[in-house]
Amino acid sequence: MSGIDVARIKSDFPILSRTVRDDQPLIYLDSGATSQKPYAVLDAERAFYETSNAAAHRGAHQLAEEATAAYELARAQIAAFVGAKSENIIFTKNATESLNLAAYAFSNATALAQWGTAVDPRFQLQPGDNVVVTEMEHHANLVPWQELCAKTGATLRWISLTDDGRLDLSNLGELIDSSTKVVSVVHQSNILGTINPVAKLMAAAHSVGAIGVIDACQSIPHQGVDVVELGADLVAWGGHKMLGPTGIGLLYGTAEILDAMPPFLTGGSMIEMVTMERSTYASAPQKFEAGVPMVAQAVGLGAAVSYLTGIGMNAIAEHEHQLTSHALNGLMAIPGVRIIGPTTGIDRGGAISFVVAGIHPHDVGQVLDNLGIAVRVGHHCAWPTCRRYGVPATTRITPYLYNSQSDIDAAIAGVREAQRFFQVAS
Amino acid sequence: MSLESLYQEIILDHYKNPRGRGLLEAPLGTAFHINPTCGDEINMQVASDADGGLLIGYEGTGCSISQASASVLYELVQGLPVDEAEKIRLAFVELMHSQGHAEPDEEVLGDGVAFVGVAKYPARIKCALLAWMALQDAEIKADLVMTAPLDER
Numbered sequence: 001m002s003g004i005d006v007a008r009i010k011s012d013f014p015i016l017s018r019t020v021r022d023d024q025p026l027i028y029l030d031s032g033a034t035s036q037k038p039y040a041v042l043d044a045e046r047a048f049y050e051t052s053n054a055a056a057h058r059g060a061h062q063l064a065e066e067a068t069a070a071y072e073l074a075r076a077q078i079a080a081f082v083g084a085k086s087e088n089i090i091f092t093k094n095a096t097e098s099l100n101l102a103a104y105a106f107s108n109a110t111a112l113a114q115w116g117t118a119v120d121p122r123f124q125l126q127p128g129d130n131v132v133v134t135e136m137e138h139h140a141n142l143v144p145w146q147e148l149c150a151k152t153g154a155t156l157r158w159i160s161l162t163d164d165g166r167l168d169l170s171n172l173g174e175l176i177d178s179s180t181k182v183v184s185v186v187h188q189s190n191i192l193g194t195i196n197p198v199a200k201l202m203a204a205a206h207s208v209g210a211i212g213v214i215d216a217c218q219s220i221p222h223q224g225v226d227v228v229e230l231g232a233d234l235v236a237w238g239g240h241k242m243l244g245p246t247g248i249g250l251l252y253g254t255a256e257i258l259d260a261m262p263p264f265l266t267g268g269s270m271i272e273m274v275t276m277e278r279s280t281y282a283s284a285p286q287k288f289e290a291g292v293p294m295v296a297q298a299v300g301l302g303a304a305v306s307y308l309t310g311i312g313m314n315a316i317a318e319h320e321h322q323l324t325s326h327a328l329n330g331l332m333a334i335p336g337v338r339i340i341g342p343t344t345g346i347d348r349g350g351a352i353s354f355v356v357a358g359i360h361p362h363d364v365g366q367v368l369d370n371l372g373i374a375v376r377v378g379h380h381c382a383w384p385t386c387r388r389y390g391v392p393a394t395t396r397i398t399p400y401l402y403n404s405q406s407d408i409d410a411a412i413a414g415v416r417e418a419q420r421f422f423q424v425a426s
Numbered sequence: 427m428s429l430e431s432l433y434q435e436i437i438l439d440h441y442k443n444p445r446g447r448g449l450l451e452a453p454l455g456t457a458f459h460i461n462p463t464c465g466d467e468i469n470m471q472v473a474s475d476a477d478g479g480l481l482i483g484y485e486g487t488g489c490s491i492s493q494a495s496a497s498v499l500y501e502l503v504q505g506l507p508v509d510e511a512e513k514i515r516l517a518f519v520e521l522m523h524s525q526g527h528a529e530p531d532e533e534v535l536g537d538g539v540a541f542v543g544v545a546k547y548p549a550r551i552k553c554a555l556l557a558w559m560a561l562q563d564a565e566i567k568a569d570l571v572m573t574a575p576l577d578e579r
Binding site: 263291360361362363366367370377378383392393420422 | 428429432433438462464465466467473487488490491547550577
């Protein structure tokens with residue numbers, strides 16, 4: 001096995017000892033939606049509020065100093081976790097906001113340029129330009145780019161998918177061309193589980209002078225990721241899928257790009273100087289952090305990355321890889337079950353989507369829920385991906401470090417139970 | 427809560443053997459409703475027969491609850507005057523908001539009483555209501571308005 005002591009890890013997560021649906025033990029297999037939180041995170045947040053709570057980056061009293069120090073320590077911890085420097089990490093509300101921050105840099109720059117503000121031409125879009133995404137994007141990395149195109153007259157292009165859940169890169173040279181301004185792609189699909197060759201795609205973007213963006217929501221929580229090695233200009237992810245609190249997201253950016261980007265949200269904290277006529281802005285990361293920041297959430301997320309580092313991201317990835325292979329094999333052994341996504345563990349993470357012939361994915365999920373097993377049902381905010389594979393929705397299992405093989409076995413048995421209940425031959 | 431209380435036999439029967447499924451040749455009003463959180467879809471059509479009774483046509487994809495509910499809707503309101511159909515619709519909506527505590531009137535709701543267990547599952551109430559919301563929308567689009575004032579319903 002992977003060297004992960006699941007029983008010990010489970011004991012660190014208070015929610016995992018509760019019962020659901022008529023006193024059955026909870027089996028939580030929905031970490032792709034959000035992860036559970038260990039005591040270390042809950043305690044860190046509580047300790048901050050109990051001892052050092054104040055508004056960070058304003059005020060000069062002792063608590064304000066401590067809160068600012070706690071906030072910046074968390075930034076340093078999170079930066080180190082992904083191989084970045086503190087000044088390259090921006091705190092946002094969530095990954096969706098991080099991706100909108102990136103997309104709005106382009107629409108804001110385009111609008112500012114029309115009225116005479118000097119902006120970096122890489123961020124200005126016009127009809128004839130294009131934006132490239134993939135057909136497996138979460139809505140958070142699709143809709144903001146659709147909006148950007150609608151506002152600027154640029155064209156949205158996408159890399160289509162193969163039947164086995166991979167990117168079809170056969171026409172990459174035509175999709176990414178001299179008119180491409182942005183390439184924004186998901187690192188690890190939240191619905192298919194596919195791990196994409198993002199470094200290659202970032203290189204393709206840079207070869208035509210386009211800016212490269214990566215949605216790393218499902219990769220950074222589950223494998224050791226060095227954001228600098230990915231070669232992207234911007235990398236977005238969230239805190240709550242990696243044991244951290246809700247209400248905090250991250251955006252990594254290279255110093256050069258963050259300096260060139262116009263701000264997204266404006267107001268307090270992000271300014272350098274303000275007069276009644278105009279303002280100038282602080283340098284990154286403050287330029288992108290308007291308003292009183294979410295210090296407690298940052299502190300909680302700092303504790304989360306310390307916890308993950310203590311276990312070891314390689315050990316977590318190996319553990320999940322074993323669970324994923326076990327789940328794929330177990331599910332595929334059931335007649336009538338179809339995996340939506342790659343069917344082997346190669347270049348694949350732990351989002352395991354499937355459909356069961358004759359039973360709607362919601363109904364499969366309901367049977368599992370009735371057994372105390374929490375999974376995700378629906379289109380997983382990747383509706384076009386569902387359409388690509390001809391399914392209205394899927395049932396999805398996403399294991400994490402606190403799941404055991406017996407959790408997977410319970411889910412597989414639950415799928416068979418769904419077939420029995422709905423009288424579908426298996 | 428047992429699975430059987432949610433998925434009563436009646437619901438599974440309507441899911442597997444939907445009544446009246448299919449679209450109308452000359453609909454007066456059509457409403458396509460989706461549940462954006464899960465992708466359930468219903469295309470609901472209404473027309474009027476020679477006696478002023480409702481004609482219902484529908485198609486859809488989705489979970490057993492959403493599709494069975496459309497089938498039950500057809501069975502309950504096909505051929506009824508709009509006012510009577512509206513009384514049933516309101517009774518069904520009320521049942522779904524009962525949190526499972528209601529004792530539904532089978533005289534009014536027929537097979538619709540089987541959905542009482544669904545009302546205990548907040549995430550599934552929208553599934554059950556999808557067809558009924560689409561019916562209301564289709565009636566408005568068809569200008570099939572009620573003749574009785576609200577307080578006489």
